Every structure is written in C-alpha cells, then in structure tokens.
Amino acid sequence: MPKKKKAARKIYGKIKGQYNQKSIKRRIEALFLDNIGKVLTREQIIKVVTDPETGREPENWHQRLSELRTDEGYTILSWRNKGDLKVQEYLMPHRKKRSSAGKRVRPTDATWLAILKRANYSCEWNEGDEACRLKDGEVDPIGGGRVKLTPDHKNPHSLDPKADPRDPSQWQALCGRHQVTKKNYWDSTTGKINTYAIVQFSPEK
Ligand SMILES: [Zn+2]
Incomplete structure (x- = not known):
C-alpha cells in the first residue's frame, strides 16, 4: 500500500545560550520560543531547567510544561x-x-484545607478500582520526585464557577502526575471527554 503522506524530516532544536529566567516555566517557554517548529527532547528541556548552581534537576518540570499548554494556551x-x-x-x-x-x-485557603482533610492529605485520583x-x-x-498535592477543579466547565472556591465537593486533591493525567484526558465529574484537553491534544494539520 502506498504511503499516504511523505514523512516530513524532523529538525531538532538547539539550546541557544543561557536561560536565566527565574522560573522553570519561563525557561521552558523561552526554549520552545527559540525553537518554533523544531523538535525538542526531554534531555534538552531538563538541561535548560536544571539549576546551574546546584545542578539539581527539578522534579516538576513536566507539570510546568503542561501548564504552558493548559493555562497559557500554547x-x-x-x-x-x-x-x-x-x-x-x-x-x-x-x-x-x-x-x-x-x-x-x-x-x-479554607476550602483547600477542608479538601486536604477529607483526602487525608493524599491524592484522590481513582482509576477504576485503584x-x-x-x-x-x-x-x-x-513518576519519581516528591508528591505535591494541588487542587483540581473537578468540572472545569462548572455552571457556577464563582461558588466553587468555597465548595470542597467541587474539588479534589491530586498529585502532580495525576494533575497531568486529568488535564490531558478526562473530566472526571461528567465522565465526558474534556473538550479543552482534546483541542489541546488534537493533531495539527
Ligand atoms: Zn496521584
């Protein structure tokens, strides 16, 4: 069977100089903006986010990358x-x-505390029975790294988002790995496909 489309040749990006931005997110952003249309590898990203003084590789860079997509719309x-x-x-x-x-x-803050207490300070993500x-x-x-729980809005398309900051039942505590999983695939309240994530993850023509 003939191939439908010719595979485009992959061009790999380069780390252009020093990235001194204060936050991990801004350094990842700068690296990508320097390499529009080029492939960046995990190793290159880690190189840019690693603290030059301590040589420490941040544990949460993957989450920051995810935020560039979901919060900032890249x-x-x-x-x-x-x-x-x-x-x-x-x-x-x-x-x-x-x-x-x-x-x-x-x-x-009060709602978040109530969520944490309900969650017994643990990730509330459920996958089937697990x-x-x-x-x-x-x-x-x-995933490696230390667990840092953060609030997840169960239904990002809530009818009354103004009420939700005070309603613990609208939220769950999630570890970083499951924040990424959640953002990427599902809306756990409705069980419907999260259109927000699908748009983000649909293939680019
Ligand atoms: Zn988890």
Missing part, C-alpha cells in the same frame, strides 16, 4: 498528538496562544 505537541514524534520529544509549531486559556478558578492515595511529601514510585 500548543506543544508530543507523541500523543503527532505521530512522527517519539516519546519524550516535543514540538511547538507556532507561537500563537489560545485566548480561551488562562481563566482559572482556585479554592479558598486509588492513587499517594501522600503529600511521599516519593512517587512511578
């Missing part, structure tokens, strides 16, 4: 949405940001 493709990319390769096809991104609701239950500060045996 398109960053991976093997999930672009067939010719390998696992741990990423590509920003253009510097445009989706304007819908960035409006985030957060629980109040609950994650990793505790805050524990080492994540799968």
